[in-house]
Amino acid sequence: MKIRTRYAPSPTGRMHVGNLRTALYEYLIARHENGEFILRIEDTDQERFFEGALEIIYHTMEETGLDYDEGPDKPGDCGPYVQSERVTAGIYMEYAKKLVEKGEAYYCFCTKERLESLKQEIAGKEIVAYDKHCLHLTQEEIEANLNSGMPFVIRQNIPNEGTTTFVDDIYGEITVENAELDDMILIKSDGYPTYNFANVVDDHLMGITHVVRGNEYLSSTPKYIRLYDAFGWEPPVFVHLPLITDEEHHKLSKRSGHSSFEDLVEQGFLPEAIVNFIALLGWSPEGTDEIFSLKELIECFDYKRVNKSPAVFDMVKLRWMNGEYIKAMDDDAYQAYAMDYVKGAFAEATEDSVVNADGVRLDKDALGKILMLLKTRIEVFPDIAEKIDFLNQMPEYDVAMYTHKKMKTDSAISLNVLEETLPILEAQEDYSVDALHDRIMQYIGEKGVKNGVVLWPLRTAVSGKQSTPGGAFEIMDILGKEESLRRIRIGIEMLKQS
């Protein structure tokens, strides 16, 4: 039988990484077996509906490459794919009534007040166990209530004896006492189905073979099993996924900064890297490789290798992985992504050049060089700004920076080096990295000193920073002759005064 999985989000906000991972696994399970993957919108909670959430879902699916075969915008044979539309079509009520006829469900007219009186506080938590009060209503009473327009819900009728057992493909066989299972509501008083009910009905009607979802549903799955049994339907394969937590081992929260896909993208992460990273949270491939494209994941994804224990979302490793993706990007794609960040680091930017805070214009060529210098040095695009601030403006720095033990330099040596190289650099016309390299190395050769003795002071003068992407030659090449000389002269002045 062909595998069919579904991703069934509620449109209540941004897409949480836990949900994204569920979507990913559902997608991979289906695609790995050439099965079908569908998108269903579970908008049965009128109150939590969030304007724009639908667009976020579509957009995220597209950006991550999780293409579905059927969905609200891709009609198939099982539509509609939005639950509120299915409510309008009367689907859930129809099935709920079937259950009522079978005695597997019943109308409940209990008021909020009566339910409230059932509440008991145990260990500081309020717990309600419905007492099946309305199960014992007579047919006449039910009809009278219905005819008088009294609001009602439909509840599942779960026996108080016996046990219910099911097998989860990851967690194994799980058995619970039926007495533990409350008579959950199937149809709410507003006529909408609850998630629990709509889920079962739709999964069955849509031919879903593998239900993949978070661990939080594990303990309510017996109720679903009872629903499938009540209908006389074959339950699907259940695949429950371990939780993703924050560093404190708590469920990911909005505060932790890595709650949603969109947040991550805003922080400069690439969709491919995010997908790759979350694929490895709760699942591991057979070998030791860790970098996988979506295509490769489809090939090697074996859901039987999903593990049971919760995984901490490690931002540091995500950053590393993103850096790997940046390094692996082809130059054009990389430039397209990074250019705005580079331009943003300067005082003024035009189509193909920038002007820095000191009024120096850097052309397209220079921008390209900056970009390439940065490629192996950033993990996330916003890292760029801090790395090239010295190109925008000559920073204030301390002359102490000229003293470097390992480079065998101090103020006096540096002053001498800068004064001697200044005329050489003034005479130099070609400021390409190679030409500067040849000329300065010639000087170093003549002096018979270590490279660092000359290059450290030069790099310091021209950048004003302890560390920079690229060395003295690269920086001078980017800055150009005039600005390089200006900065070196400033360095000479500073050293003279000290």
Added chain:
RNA sequence: GGCUCGUUGGUCAAGUGGUUAAGACGCCGCCCUCUCAAGGCGGAAUCAGGAGUUCAAUUCUCCUACGAGCUGCCA
């Protein structure tokens, strides 16, 4: 409180009744090097605790501890 699930280095994790208990991130050191990266090499660091079964337990069983989830007219 009850129920359900989980526990291999700091983190992601592989793995097995007998192994030097993989690999990755991070950390530390070395090499390369004009700085920072990248790259190369190396290092420290793990089977939650206790019983039991067994010639042998990280692996199987039980208990404890800890963590998480559920216990909604939320999903």
